[in-house]
Amino acid sequence: MNVTYNCPACHRTTRAQIAHRSAAIACTHCQQPINVPDGAIVGQQIHRCLVCPSTELFARKDFPQRLGVALVVIGFVGSSIAWFNYHVLLSFAILFATALIDLVLYIVMGESLTCYRCHAQYRGFEEIERHGGFDLETHERYRQMAARMKEPSL
Ligand SMILES: [Zn+2]
Numbered sequence: 001m002n003v004t005y006n007c008p009a010c011h012r013t014t015r016a017q018i019a020h021r022s023a024a025i026a027c028t029h030c031q032q033p034i035n036v037p038d039g040a041i042v043g044q045q046i047h048r049c050l051v052c053p054s055t056e057l058f059a060r061k062d063f064p065q066r067l068g069v070a071l072v073v074i075g076f077v078g079s080s081i082a083w084f085n086y087h088v089l090l091s092f093a094i095l096f097a098t099a100l101i102d103l104v105l106y107i108v109m110g111e112s113l114t115c116y117r118c119h120a121q122y123r124g125f126e127e128i129e130r131h132g133g134f135d136l137e138t139h140e141r142y143r144q145m146a147a148r149m150k151e152p153s154l
């Protein structure tokens, strides 16, 4: 299990390994420790963000979006070319092959959890689906909260 987060002290991206009895994680650049809140890690599950510590996280496939889109385009263009050259079977074979690669990639890639508030990413935990997928309303709420915090107080 590990977390990738933005260190609150040096503002650099760092990654820390988490064991299920970890009491603290530390930044690899500046060694700034973050204490793991009580009940944040239960067994192999994460219940709240260790960094900020919000309880709202969303699950997401670690799927390389660009690669997925590229595969769809390659499949479409490749099969169109075959189609126009009257290779009907080849046309379907290309479409099928690229769709299959897409599907295999999707299955093989792990799921990660992202914190709405500080965007820390958690990998290698169990029962990630429990947190639910990305919710635009929650995202918007945190975005506005962050924007308000940046405004100078009068
Ligand atoms: Zn740091």
Ligand SMILES: [Zn+2]
Pocket (backbone or CB within 6 Å): 049, 050, 051, 052, 053, 054, 115, 116, 117, 118, 119, 120
């Ligand atoms: Zn967070």
